[in-house]
Amino acid sequence: MCDDPSHSHVHAHGPFRNLGHEHGPLQVQVERRVLESNDVEAQHLREDFAEDGTLVVNLISSPGSGKTTLLEATVAELKGTLSVGVIEGDVATERDADRIRALGVPAFQVVTGGACHLDARQVNKALRKGKFPDLDVLFIENVGNLVCPTSYDLGEDFKAALLSVTEGDDKPFKYPGIFSAAQVTLITKTDLMPHVSFDLEAVKGQIKTLRPGGEVLMASAQTGTGVDAWCGLLAARLASKRARRT
Amino acid sequence: MHETGVAMEIYRASLQAAEAHGPGRLERVRVAVGELSAVDPELLAYAWEAVVAGTPDEGCPLEVEWHRARQSCAACGQDKERAEGSWLPVCPDCGQFLTVEGGRELDLLQVSYLPDEPGGAHV
Secondary structure (H helix, E strand, O other): OOOOHHHOEEEOOOOOOOOOOOOOOEEEEEEEEOOHHHHHHHHHHHHHHHHHOOEEEEEEOOOOOOHHHHHHHHHHHHOOOOOEEEEEEEOOOOHHHHHHHOOOOOEEEEEOOOOOOOOHHHHHHHHHHHOOOOOOEEEEEOOOOOOHHHHOOOOOOEEEEEEEHHHOOOHHHHOHHHHHHOOEEEEEOHHHHHHOOOOHHHHHHHHHHHOOOOEEEEOOOOOOOOHHHHHHHHHHHHHHHHHHHO | OOHHHHHHHHHHHHHHHHHOOOOEEEEEEEEEEEOOOOOOHHHHHHHHHHHHOOOOOOOOOEEEEEEOOEEEEOOOOEEEOOOOOOOOOEOOOOOOEEEEEOOOOEEEEEEEEEEOOOOHHHO
16 A cells, blocks of 8 residues: 555546536545554654663553552562653543652653543653653553554554453453453452452463463562562563664 | 544544645545444544534545455365454364454545635635
């Protein structure tokens, strides 16, 4: 497909010729992806992150699955050894960024005012306004939503989907887009497993079908169980990104 | 659910495509939407109406070309029925990976543009 808008072909004498107008309607063939401008911006971000050697993780889940709580536990674990930063996306309030900043970690809140996802332009703006130091790991906590954020590339290294055990064990097949796109799925709130009906093997089976080779991790931010494995995965991904750079 | 943002992007791209041809207004915009693109055509049409309302292009129709996804199995060598909303990548019969073609389209195809009459401003 032609992606360059300057390659438009104009046909001024098609069936829509309008005698009231000397030239009639112009049929401008465009043929470009609607989200092309987002993809272009995301690619710029990806190149910048590659140059800086920053690992970027796009966290996606439904509201209330524990993204911010897991991030609190994650940055608390990482901040002694790595420079970490967080971009928070929410429809309203600075609450999440405040929670991260309270841990002494730089955070910038994007308030979308109704939009259901973050796009690459907002991430670029957040990076400029957030005055982040040089980062080893940047977390982008997307707006809580299992559908829309999937369509918007943010220049991240990988998407991580969160699924809390209280949400039910049928979510991957019900929201296949995100669980196909996420390289890593984190099952959260695992300390609540004894109190809910959650078939872990069923979830793993669904994810294996949707994303063969995708990683599934278990974590409880409350008890800290599994947070070390998640941080280990991040450190390994960062190391391999840095190794590719040199 | 993000159809408003998509509609705004379509409008922005349409104006960009048209601006090279001088002042005028959009008469019709045609897009391709695939069934795996997570965009609902009806919601997109509503969102489009709202996006162009109050602009010089108010009332310009958005035509949606709907694209189905096709999946076939290399092992069984035939097209596989795909249940609405199912994105399963493996063959229900033999368990091999399916080849999925199309269905992810979200493209601006054509902009029909009505230029202002030449010299009209001087009449």
